[in-house]
Amino acid sequence: MKILFIGSRLYDDIDYYVKENGVESIITESNEDAINLDLPDQVFIVPRGMESPKQIAISLDVDAIVPLIGIDPPLIEVAKMKEELENETDIPVIAANVRAVTLTSDKIQTKKFYREIGVDTPQYQILTKDNFEDELDIEFPVVLKQGYGQGGKDIKVAKCLDDINEYFEEFNQALCEKFIEGSEISIEVLGYNGEYIPLSPIYKGETTLEGTHPLNKVKCAPCLIEGLDNNLIQRTAYKVAKNLNSDGIFEMDFMFSKTEQKLYAIEVNTRPNGTRYLTTATCGVNSLCELVNMAMGKFSIGAVQDKLGYYYATEIPIGNYDGPDLNEPLKSFRNNDFVVHGPEGYQRITIRANSKEELDNLVKDLI
Template sequence: MKLLFIGSRLYDDIDWYVRGKGIESVLTESNEEAINLDLPDQVFIVPRGMDGPKQVALMQNVNAIVPLIGIDPPLIDVAHMKEEVEEEYGIPVIAAGVRAVELTSNKIKTKEFYEEIGVATPEYQILNSPDELELDFPVVLKQGEGQGGKDIKIARSIEDVNEYFEEFDQALCEKFVEGSEISIEVLGFDGQYVALPPIYKGETTLEGTHPLNKVKTGPCMVEGLDNNLVQHTAYKVARNLASDGIFEMDFMFSKENDQLYAIEVNTRPNGTRYLTTATCGINSLCELVNMAIGEFSLSDISDRLEYHYSTEIPIGNYNGPTPNEPIKSFEANDFVVHGPEGYQRVTARASSKEGLEKLVEKLM
């Protein structure tokens, strides 16, 4: 079995799994100085875009293609390549299709999609000028495209809105919801979908604290919230997107309104994947490999589900005990260190809350 992986940045997360499966790995990357280029069996440096990976896939006669892309801009090109390669050459591409990417890469289209399928989302309006504002403060101002908190502002007054429009001509204006932030991964392939346990990412703040700076925990335990509702809603969204790969969804739970709100959905690997793996034992990136080699199964995932308490803590630079090899595997460790130097995080797990507290104390 030979697989083509697109992008090297995330490859060290699954290199141990690929080797364990006896898979021959081919990787394409546009940056010849990128990390992890020493790990795959073969590496091809190609121009940006998807034509290079497509040509390598055909030249190497690979069995499937697994894009490992964690940013939004290339996803639509991947989606178009997927449709072409699958239709013309019969090579599976484990990624979302064009429709799913178009609906999820633009926050306005995502809002309209939620309304079409009957999923609650915070009240919103499209602003072309501050004078059009009808919602009460505070509100959240966003651009249609962007990730990681980019171009998002919490406005508490009309002056804040005016300031935002000094830089932008239009905004998605959303009612600020005070409550709990939740993420969940859904895996989808060939019409099968499974929602993994939800992750708690902290409470909303008017300061707009970035998720990377918050302590997160799994599984999600928020008073008044039924995790089954989160999983059911996430499953409904994924099923209506009707595509393959990883779906990462952000929700907000308002205790005041006793309401779960859908915020956004991403069709790519995401930042909470380590916590999800620590909590339930299912590694979403490894499941992309399983999809590619024909070993993805809902019943198999159900049989492999584990139950742990987990947490993810931003630490800057990690100086604790050395993890076992492979260092990115929870099968070999009860903690994983990830992220670039200066912005590292530790994700740890244990079978009890008390055990988790002791482990975190040891690691810190």
């Protein structure tokens, strides 16, 4: 089995799994100074874009391609390559298709998609710079966003007209959304060949008028929110994934309004995501390893269900880790109660245990 991985930044998460399964690994990477280039069997430094990975995959007769891309801009190129290769060759590309990427990369299109499939999403409208005072039809506070962007970029919580004015000093148009006071939730869904399985919902903290980014919050799982049934989160996530009708990893963001007792869908990412360590810690399923299983033809809903466990876990921002050494593999919970991830200065530690009490004790020992 020969797999081409596109992008090296996330590869250390799965290198151990690739080797255990006897996979010949090839990486294409556009940055010659990128991390993890010493891990695979072969490395090709290529120009940005998908044409070179596509040609390398064909010339080396690989069995599958697994893009390991954690940012949005290249996803549409990946999706187009997927459709070209799968139409012209027998090489599967384990990634979302063009329709799914188009719907999810534009927040406005995502909103329309939710409406079409009957999934609740916060009230929204499009505001323009010159007429927003006349157009605004949502009570303050509101959330202002651009159609494209990730990681909290270009998002502002506006409490008054002056805040909107300030936002429009930089932009000419905005997606304006009702601010939901309540709990932020993420969930990963795995999908391949029309089969989908939602994993454990993750609690990412409460919404704030300051717009605090989830990376700066302590997250935990399982998601235990009064008045919210986790089965509702999983059913809704499954419905979204089923209607997207694509392959790979879907990370979905929700908010639960405590005053309305209602679950709202916010957005979908069709790529590896920042909650994957906490998901793995909580349920024992590593979504990136499952991409490898899809490539090897070993993925099935039954196989994932057989791996599912139930643990208590938390993820805490620590800046730089200075504690006990981890066992190999460093990014796996197989031989560790915790993993450390993220770049220096912005590291996070994800810890898991069999009970809430055991988790509390581990946090005290490590932090």
